[in-house]
Amino acid sequence: MAQFDDGKDQDALRTIGEVAKATGIKAHVLRYWEQQFPMLKPLTRSGGRRYYRPEDIELIERIDRLVNREGYTLKGAKAALRETPDPQAAAQAPAAPMPAADHAELVGKLKTIRDDLKAALAA
Numbered sequence: 001m002a003q004f005d006d007g008k009d010q011d012a013l014r015t016i017g018e019v020a021k022a023t024g025i026k027a028h029v030l031r032y033w034e035q036q037f038p039m040l041k042p043l044t045r046s047g048g049r050r051y052y053r054p055e056d057i058e059l060i061e062r063i064d065r066l067v068n069r070e071g072y073t074l075k076g077a078k079a080a081l082r083e084t085p086d087p088q089a090a091a092q093a094p095a096a097p098m099p100a101a102d103h104a105e106l107v108g109k110l111k112t113i114r115d116d117l118k119a120a121l122a123a
Helices: 016-023 027-036 054-069 074-083 087-092 100-122
Strands: 050-052
Touching: 016 027, 016 050, 016 054, 027 054, 050 054, 054 074
Parallel strands: none
Antiparallel strands: none
16 A cells, blocks of 8 residues: 555545655556546546545556556456456455355364364364
């Protein structure tokens, strides 16, 4: 996560210069990414000044990770972002119910693991 040492609240809006400094991504790259990634839309005020919200900064960091660390092309990064637009929401999505047969098998495996751990601790 980008670290801002400007004394502002974590939820404060940030200028493009502040985001560039905190993330190490040059301002012209951020402007280019705004053109390439339609989901990256910072607030704009009079004069076209950009203000990035915390969720914009998180998206910038995801794009940076995909493109500069994982080797995605811009097209590939766009596709990856469309597949899982918000990893936190995906992680919080309710799991599909487990069939009863799988549930019983899982319970049996867990009990075996519990017994093995109990025996190992007793030894």
